[in-house]
Amino acid sequence: MKFLGKLIIALIAAVLLILLVLYVLLQTRWGAGWLTGWVNQHSGYHITFDEMDHSFSAPSHLVLKNVTFGRNGQPATLVAQKVDIGLSSRQVTEPMHVDTILLYKGTLNLSPSTAPLPFRADRLQLSDMAFNSPKTGWDLSAQRVSGGISPWLPEAGKILGSKADIALSAGSLTLNGMPASNVLVQGEINNNEVTITNLGADIASGALTGNARRLANGGWVVDNLRLSDIRLQTAKSVSDLLQPLTTLPSLALGRVDVTDARLEGPGWAATDLDISLRNLTLVNGSWQSDDGKVSMNASEVVYGSLHFLDPIVNADLSAQGVALRQFSSRWEGGMVRTSGVWQRAGNALTLDELALAGLEYTLPADWKKRWQEKLPAWLQTVTVKKLSGSRNLIIDIDPDWPFQLTALDAWGNNLQLARNGEWGIWGGNATLNAAAATFNRVDVRRPSLTLNANPSTIAISELSAFAGQGMLQATATISQLPQRMTTVSLNGRAVPVNVLHNWGWPQVPLEGDGNLQLTASGSLAADAPLRPSVNGQLQATGKSGQQVQQIMQNGVVPGT
Incomplete structure (x- = not known):
């Protein structure tokens, strides 16, 4: 019996000695190399570290130095x-589920090919790490x-797991090409939903704060977002700047505020921009809203x-459309003001x-x-119930037929300016007066026009102007059919x-002032020249009689 007791004691001592030797060796480069070589040979992972530290002052902690970890044949997932x-009694039953893991000064590279990690922890802590996630849609x-993730239970395709609380900060961050700094994110993951309870960042020399939720279907609900x-x-x-928003299944905006923004891109800019948006959802390339509001002003x-x-x-x-309570702006040297409604039904x-008022506008x-x-x-019909214009200057610099209207005043009622997606004057009445005008290098004074339109005809009941020492007066009708057949009757005195x-019209063999009588008809069809369609008769009487x-006929006067 004494021999058996001595043998057991010797075996225990030998085991303890072996464990002690292993403990010491694993804290050397040779031991670290042996252990990582064994893991690399017997698993689908590749791991290296220089040495392992352990201190009896913190007996539950193992520290690995200069660690590289990843999947065989793939770029490293972790370099630190x-x-x-941090170990605990859990290792007895779950050796790969530890208490804490702290990653210090390194890089995490995550991609669709990233290995499903074999480790778990009650808490994953990051300290001064870099994070890269290319080719993932983000x-x-x-x-x-x-920061930290608690608990950290990674799954295949879900590096952060299905349920976790998150609190992370980043000194700098770039998301889909958009840089930010001093970023703070707090929230939680619940299966396929992500809730961000607190988001803050310095972005584009300004500040961003807000909170949001990512739904299981990939859509987002932004409860509050402020850009300053x-x-x-x-x-x-x-359109390219906003394009990422259109790729989401849905985007619900509860409250968005933009204050004092200055934005600039190719062909567009905004200075001192303030925007307030409430209750708007973007989905399937369109928008929805109940009791939403939008306000905007800028310099x-x-x-x-x-x-x-x-x-x-x-x-x-609203679900029915947009009630435009106010739009006003200084534009082209003058002022434009309007209000109205856009109805979804019928667009x-x-x-x-x-x-x-006071515009100085050159037509494109x-x-x-x-x-x-x-x-x-989305815009098939445009109607203006009341049109008013005052002291406007309108210019067309078309070299083939330029014109200019000076001090143009306008009045109109129930003008239908678009129907079935086509511009035109499809209904209503209007009167235009100007102090002076030039039509293809011919100066006239006090031009005036009055028209009434319906779906079949535009009737110009009065068209007049002073020319030279006398006056031109005309009436006309224009068909609303595609051929736009037009008839004109004009009289000129002195x-x-x-x-x-x-x-x-060709030149007549007379000089000076006289009287004119013209009747003509032609087609103003969009895709055909006017002159070949014109038929008419002109009678001119000179001063001496x-x-x-x-x-x-067909745009030609014989002998001219």
């Missing part, structure tokens, strides 16, 4: 100067990341050829009032082409007998 593993790169003092310069257009907004100064917008959003815009070079283009699907020459009669 130090990994501190091109994320972060530096100086610190943003200064953004980008090479993207407005300057540029979008393409449009340049607004001090614009103000206030609108209410119809009805403006209660449109006021234009391609305005005729734009006039003939189809409107977008006017230059060749006043019509620059307007397309000489008379000349010319007949035009």
